[in-house]
Amino acid sequence: MQLDPGHEQPAAACPVRLLGAATLELFVADSAGAPREGLDVRVSVEPAGRVQGGYAVALNLEEPPFDARTDSEGRCRVGGLPPEVALTLELHEGTQLLRREELRLEPGEQRALELDGRRTLHARRSHAGGRWQSGHRHRGVAVAGQRPALVSGRNQRRSRRARSGADGRFTLEVGVGSWVVFPAPPPIGARSPRGPRTDIAPAAELVVIAPEQTSAEVTLTCWRGLYLSGTVLGLPSVSTQARGFPAWMVCATGEDASIEMSLSNGTFSIDPLPPGSYQVSASGPGGLTHSEPRTVAAGTSSSCCA
Missing domain, CATH: 2.60.40.1120 (Carboxypeptidase-like, regulatory domain)
Incomplete structure (x- = not known):
């Protein structure tokens, strides 16, 4: 809203929509239906979705605390949510992300959701020559859409990590939904431009975990020296x-x-x-x-x- 130099009155009328806040009622249970206590629920919204003044104005605002924790009955309530904007609901156990959902609420809506907890993804890693590979880091990243061949580091904060054992096997604790599993490339500082190219190509496999599943299996085939x-x-x-x-x-x-x-x-x-x-x-x-x-x-x- 633009004000005149004297600040007596605005130069033009600026309508402001006043919408009723929305509320989420959550129930979280494991695969057997038992309530999950002590899980952190976090609802976030992009800065530009919180104000009408544009992205630059939104960046100067403090993000409101849309956080809650499940009680002994696996329930919690998150109120005061902004309606008609894209919201991201995340379910955490400590530092691990169990589930991530995108949703949009109507003004004054009170929505009840039932969420399940984590699932186990069993994986095994082999070299293109057929040998099982041990001691390597892997990541599972929650994604939506079709299978990507390469995965960037932009989603690493929402990833699971594991290291393969002597038989090439590793396990990731994941939530329901689509997950891309791939060998993590070495840190950039560890690569030598003059040395042989031995980095592992981060070719990914897409695994979809259905609500009724308790585990899934995938085999990764890794390639070296391709540039x-x-x-x-x-x-x-x-x-x-x-x-x-x-x-x-x-x-x-x-x-x-x-x-x-x-x-x-x-x-x-x-x-x-x-x-x-x-x-x-x-x-x-x-x-x-x-x-x-x-x-x-x-x-x-x-x-x-x-």
């Missing part, structure tokens, strides 16, 4: 690029993955990757200049002529 590297020819000089010109990009597109990265002195290296063929092309600032795409297999080097 794409090369040089883009015909680029502007380094001094020209250093004067603030936008970076050139290289894009590798496969059957289940599309990866884009900026160039470093005209060269690129994309790894790790799932097996298969990729179309590699380079694009100039603003996407106005494109090279002819070249089809190469993961594990080889190539060059793109811009």
Whole structure:
């Protein structure tokens, strides 16, 4: 709302909608129907959904505490929720996320939900050559939609983690819903650009846990040494690029993955990757200049002529 310099009255009328707050009544039980006590319930909303003044205004507001904990009967109540905006309901046991739901409530609505607790996901990891792999970290990330071939780190805060044993087996405690399970790549600081490419391709498997299930099994096949590297020819000089010109990009597109990265002195290296063929092309600032795409297999080097 814009005010005049004297603050006597607003320059234009600004209607404000006053909507009745919504309420959630929750009952949480395990797979046998027994109530779960002491679980943390958290309801959150994106900042832009809490005000009409736009995203910049919303970032300056403190997020209201929409938190509760289940009692001995597995029940809790979360009140004062904003209606007509996208809400995220999370069920936690300590630091572990058991379940995550998206919902939207009407003004003044009082909704009752019954949630179940966690399930067990049994998995086994093998190398592409058939050997069982031990001592490696794995993650299970809650997702929605179709199976991705590569998983980024943006959802790591909602993930489960485990390490495979001597027989390649590991177990993740997960909730009902869709989970992507994949081998966790090593920390960026642990990789050496001059050493052999031994990073494990984080190819993922999608596992759907139904409400009636108590466990599920999945086998991961891991691949090593698959990368794409090369040089883009015909680029502007380094001094020209250093004067603030936008970076050139290289894009590798496969059957289940599309990866884009900026160039470093005209060269690129994309790894790790799932097996298969990729179309590699380079694009100039603003996407106005494109090279002819070249089809190469993961594990080889190539060059793109811009």
